[in-house]
Amino acid sequence: MTQSVVVQVGQCGNQVGCRFWDLALREHAAVNKKGIYDEALSSFFRNVDTRSAGDGPDIYKGKICSLKARALLIDMEEGVVNEILQGPLRDVFDSKQLITDVSGSGNNWAVGHKLYGCQYRENIVDKLRKTAEHCDCLQCFFIIHSMGGGTGSGLGTFVLNLLEDEFPEVYRFVTSVYPSGEDDVITSPYNSVLAMKELNEHADCVLPIENESLFDIVNKIHQMINSGKLGSTVKQSLVTSSVGTTKTAQEKPFDAMNNIVANLLLNLTSSARFEGSLNMDLNEISMNLVPFPRLHYLVSSLTPLYTLADVNVPTRRLDQMFSDAFSRDHQLIQADPKHSLYLACALLVRGNVQVSDLRRNIERLKPSLHFVSWNQEGWKTGLCSVPPVGHSHSLLALANNTCVKPTFMELKDRFMRLYKKKAHLHHYLQVDGMEQGCFSEAISSLSDLIEEYNELDATKGGPRTDPSRLKIAV
Amino acid sequence: MSIVTVQLGQCGNQIGPEVFHTLCGDARGTHGLCSKEENASYHGACKERFFSEAESGVPVARAVLVDMEPKVISQTLSIAARSGCWKYDDQSHFCQKQGSGNNWANGYSVHGPRNKEVIMNLIQKEVEKCDRLSGFFTIMSMAGGTGSGLGAFVTQCLRDAFPTSFILNHVIWPYGTGEVIVQNYNSVLTLSHLYRSSDALLVHENDVIHKICAQLMHIKQISFRDVNQVIAHQLGSIFQPAYTAEAGSHYSRNPLGDLMETLVPHPEFKMLGLRNIPQMPENSLAYSTFSWPGLIKHLRQMLIANAKMEEGIDWQVRPPCPGSSIPSSHSTNKLLHFNTSIANLVILRGKDTDTVDLGSFRDPSLYTSWLNPQDAFNAWKTPRAFNKYEKSASLVSNSQFLLKPLDDIVGKAWNMFASKAYVHQYTKFGIEEEDFLDSFTALEQVISSYTIL
Numbered sequence: 065m066t067q068s069v070v071v072q073v074g075q076c077g078n079q080v081g082c083r084f085w086d087l088a089l090r091e092h093a094a095v096n097k098k099g100i101y102d103e104a105l106s107s108f109f110r111n112v113d114t115r116s117a118g119d120g121p122d123i124y125k126g127k128i129c130s131l132k133a134r135a136l137l138i139d140m141e142e143g144v145v146n147e148i149l150q151g152p153l154r155d156v157f158d159s160k161q162l163i164t165d166v167s168g169s170g171n172n173w174a175v176g177h178k179l180y181g182c183q184y185r186e187n188i189v190d191k192l193r194k195t196a197e198h199c200d201c202l203q204c205f206f207i208i209h210s211m212g213g214g215t216g217s218g219l220g221t222f223v224l225n226l227l228e229d230e231f232p233e234v235y236r237f238v239t240s241v242y243p244s245g246e247d248d249v250i251t252s253p254y255n256s257v258l259a260m261k262e263l264n265e266h267a268d269c270v271l272p273i274e275n276e277s278l279f280d281i282v283n284k285i286h287q288m289i290n291s292g293k294l295g296s297t298v299k300q301s302l303v304t305s306s307v308g309t310t311k312t313a314q315e316k317p318f319d320a321m322n323n324i325v326a327n328l329l330l331n332l333t334s335s336a337r338f339e340g341s342l343n344m345d346l347n348e349i350s351m352n353l354v355p356f357p358r359l360h361y362l363v364s365s366l367t368p369l370y371t372l373a374d375v376n377v378p379t380r381r382l383d384q385m386f387s388d389a390f391s392r393d394h395q396l397i398q399a400d401p402k403h404s405l406y407l408a409c410a411l412l413v414r415g416n417v418q419v420s421d422l423r424r425n426i427e428r429l430k431p432s433l434h435f436v437s438w439n440q441e442g443w444k445t446g447l448c449s450v451p452p453v454g455h456s457h458s459l460l461a462l463a464n465n466t467c468v469k470p471t472f473m474e475l476k477d478r479f480m481r482l483y484k485k486k487a488h489l490h491h492y493l494q495v496d497g498m499e500q501g502c503f504s505e506a507i508s509s510l511s512d513l514i515e516e517y518n519e520l521d522a523t524k525g526g527p528r529t530d531p532s533r534l535k536i537a538v
Numbered sequence: 539m540s541i542v543t544v545q546l547g548q549c550g551n552q553i554g555p556e557v558f559h560t561l562c563g564d565a566r567g568t569h570g571l572c573s574k575e576e577n578a579s580y581h582g583a584c585k586e587r588f589f590s591e592a593e594s595g596v597p598v599a600r601a602v603l604v605d606m607e608p609k610v611i612s613q614t615l616s617i618a619a620r621s622g623c624w625k626y627d628d629q630s631h632f633c634q635k636q637g638s639g640n641n642w643a644n645g646y647s648v649h650g651p652r653n654k655e656v657i658m659n660l661i662q663k664e665v666e667k668c669d670r671l672s673g674f675f676t677i678m679s680m681a682g683g684t685g686s687g688l689g690a691f692v693t694q695c696l697r698d699a700f701p702t703s704f705i706l707n708h709v710i711w712p713y714g715t716g717e718v719i720v721q722n723y724n725s726v727l728t729l730s731h732l733y734r735s736s737d738a739l740l741v742h743e744n745d746v747i748h749k750i751c752a753q754l755m756h757i758k759q760i761s762f763r764d765v766n767q768v769i770a771h772q773l774g775s776i777f778q779p780a781y782t783a784e785a786g787s788h789y790s791r792n793p794l795g796d797l798m799e800t801l802v803p804h805p806e807f808k809m810l811g812l813r814n815i816p817q818m819p820e821n822s823l824a825y826s827t828f829s830w831p832g833l834i835k836h837l838r839q840m841l842i843a844n845a846k847m848e849e850g851i852d853w854q855v856r857p858p859c860p861g862s863s864i865p866s867s868h869s870t871n872k873l874l875h876f877n878t879s880i881a882n883l884v885i886l887r888g889k890d891t892d893t894v895d896l897g898s899f900r901d902p903s904l905y906t907s908w909l910n911p912q913d914a915f916n917a918w919k920t921p922r923a924f925n926k927y928e929k930s931a932s933l934v935s936n937s938q939f940l941l942k943p944l945d946d947i948v949g950k951a952w953n954m955f956a957s958k959a960y961v962h963q964y965t966k967f968g969i970e971e972e973d974f975l976d977s978f979t980a981l982e983q984v985i986s987s988y989t990i991l
Binding site: 441 | 760
């Protein structure tokens with residue numbers, strides 16, 4: 065069994081991260097009735113003997129003593145991290161896992177990346193090494209951050225670079241929250257594009273998320289629950305609810321949205337942690353969904369958004385879950401995969417679902433989806449027996465699809481609108497180590513990426529000419 | 539003589555216990571439908587073959603479990619132990635932590651060499667427990683990373699370490715519409731490498747078994763466990779003891795050797811397909827009766843028309859007329875529909891097997907011209923019924939059964955290779971484009987050989 069470390073950077077990263085740890089504890093508590101520290105728990109948590117002062121040795125077997133998250137919390141402002149440390153999750157985090165500063169990055173990628181990066185480099189490497197040492201077999205780093213600000217975007221991508229240098233063998237999965245069009249941070253296009261270059265070059269897989277999509281999903285759920293149509297049989301939403309976690313107070317507005325992202329990560333790692341008839345580990349995700357090194361942006365969708373209280377799930381509802389996974393309004397970014405080109409698609413099912421259900425639905429949905437000519441049957445499937453908390457089944461769909469292109473193109477447009485006028489540029493250029501070249505390189509990297517997607521899109525719907533096979537002398 | 543089973547990867551370690559369960563259940567079962575002496579004789583021949591007797595009386599499977607991550611093996615071991623009828627040797631397993639990531643190169647070039655010594659030691663230990671070794675039976679899928687890549691490596695090591703033992707690879711072919719996106723690459727690399735070191739490849743296709751589960755076993759929500767149980771039944775039907783020579787007086791003791799001798803006359807042709815009839819849900823068994831002539835007729839037509847199961851057989855397909863002036867390899871009818879065989883083996887188990895007429899299988903038009911039909915066809919029988927089926931007939935065929943599936947896999951892999959998609963994932967671990975090309979060439983050769991039969 066392998067371990068993963070979560071690095072949460074900036075306000076957004078830490079808020080999402082906080083929800084992740086809360087939901088992870090809830091999930092393991094539901095599965096692990098005996099309180100024994102098992103391999104599944106060890107993937108994200110250490111078991112520490114807190115009786116001895118200071119850093120007690122890790123306990124690898126036996127009863128759970130005190131669980132510590134395998135995490136690094138980084139923020140250049142103290143507010144969010146302090147709140148976490150005063151909240152119900154305070155015992156889950158080791159004080160040595162935090163790196164904070166006071167003044168923040170001022171929504172400036174250069175400050176986050178160049179200034180704080182330089183300043184905190186050694187500290188970060190040191191703490192990363194310590195976390196890695198506690199791991200028997202470290203497989204993956206999960207970075208959670210937003211792209212539009214200064215810390216998450218700048219320092220977050222700095223850490224990404226560091227991880228590649230210091231731990232080249234370990235996978236780097238990045239969950240990036242992209243700014244929406246109406247973002248109130250004016251310089252968010254600059255920050256995002258500068259960060260994109262780093263993601264292009266140093267991440268193994270990126271899961272882009274857009275707030276707009278999360279917001280729409282949360283609204284839809286509220287409507288369903290409040291409409292009364294479903295009566296009292298509707299349980300709390302599968303993806304947004306914090307029921308059963310440490311949150312007892314009134315949920316903050318972003319909590320439901322952050323829960324979605326947290327659930328994404330839980331479902332992504334479920335097959336690596338729990339048993340099933342067809343396991344799907346994290347290295348398999350990267351292997352199957354990344355056909356060319358730079359095309360590693362995966363559009364995700366989680367279904368169902370809520371499940372009714374029925375334990376016996378009729379086939380029709382199960383099939384609806386699969387259909388929804390491909391619909392536009394279930395994606396976590398503003399994209400429509402059905403009308404774009406699939407390079408690859410992965411389906412990770414949890415709970416009481418068997419291979420025949422999977423096959424039936426793949427057969428049913430395949431004709432309406434466009435797959436690239438060299439990967440007509442490009443499906444990766446996983447079956448995990450353990451369902452999410454309080455529900456009987458769920459599905460996570462990950463798609464490497466050209467539908468990410470519009471998101472990137474809009475980002476490029478917004479960037480160019482500012483850049484042409486040289487608006488706010490001086491804030492960046494006055495940071496040590498930052499020059500105009502950084503901007504031109506970044507936009508060039510983004511343009512190249514968009515061009516790669518364009519070339520693939522051009523093949524869509526064209527005539528299929530299979531390359532001729534090798535001829536053998538008889 | 540004994541067979542040592544090597545279970546590789548998740549698939550191998552999920553099928554393995556089902557096989558042992560079926561073998562054990564059949565050996566101890568009371569549905570033999572034959573005389574006591576016969577049963578005792580059968581039981582005696584079963585002993586030693588796949589199990590060794592422990593002091594506790596619970597048979598211990600002669601198996602080595604290998605996987606690059608721990609979840610499946612730990613599940614498998616506990617399921618076996620809980621069954622009470624048989625178990626694994628507690629020491630006879632090896633796993634790592636990270637898995638192979640569906641990457642053949644990772645399994646073959648990294649995990650293989652790194653863990654060679656430990657794995658070969660475990661196998662050696664099992665071999666030493668055998669009085670006489672018949673050979674090795676490896677179970678693996680070719681779609682993933684461990685079973686396929688590490689499996690190919692281990693097979694090579696077995697060949698090097700045991701040059702005179704037989705190696706039979708049981709290979710699971712994945713669903714056509716994907717379990718793993720790079721499954722066609724992994725398959726091409728696996729098959730080309732296995733072909734060099736193995737004696738024969740016994741193939742089961744997930745699509746086919748799935749259909750059997752749906753249409754014959756009437757299972758509504760088919761799980762991998764259901765699929766594996768059908769596979770285990772089919773394997774059991776060929777591995778359990780049978781009389782190999784006509785009017786032989788004792789059960790054959792060399793199962794693998796006998797199989798190879800009858801089915802693999804030429805090293806260019808190693809692909810074996812398996813059919814077993816009848817197949818039905820267990821609770822229907824008591825209400826069904828079959829006649830041997832009916833079963834044989836169906837089985838023969840399944841062979842000729844390349845039908846995967848006993849429903850939906852195309853009865854229009856006929857063997858070409860003997861004495862036709864057109865050389866058989868150019869007849870379009872033959873190429874498209876008719877399944878030409880190199881060698882066939884029919885195994886009959888149950889009531890009245892001595893009355894069965896198998897002349898229809900000796901028809902020379904079924905076979906390629908360069909083998910004498912007397913040599914190309916063999917029949918094994920036993921009056922002892924198998925796994926609660928009053929009558930059961932199996933066909934192991936070295937024929938064009940797998941030609942089209944193989945061609946499809948190579949075609950899809952080639953299509954993907956032409957765009958170079960995913961190749962960087964393999965070169966990362968030391969498998970270069972040349973290695974791919976070598977594998978493609980090797981398999982095109984196999985396809986060509988089978989096509990011109």
